Amino acid sequence: MPRSPVSAAVAVGCQVYRWTAPAPGTVGTTTRGERLVAAFTTAAAVVAIGAYLAGGIKDVGPSSEGPAPVPTATRTGSAP
Secondary structure, eight states: OOSSHHHHHHHHHHHHHHHTSOOTTSOOSSOHHHHHHHHHHHHHHHHHHHHHHTTOEEEEEEOSSSSSOOEEEEESSOOO
16 A cells, blocks of 8 residues: 555556556557656646545635735645
8 A cells, every 4th residue: 555645646647557558469549648648647636636635725716815816725734
């Protein structure tokens, strides 16, 4: 079992890269670059969803203090 969220994201990304590989003896429909993009996107999604589920982000939205709507992120706990 992975020890950190980053290692979990890397493990899932590696599995996505392997799962999108063409079967031996067949013509692949995805390029190596497309497979890498899918793996990196999946890894980033795992980190983002894990952070959301862990409760580290309380609110993401426009700041009411700025003159223009600017997105801000607020943490619920102390910064590491």
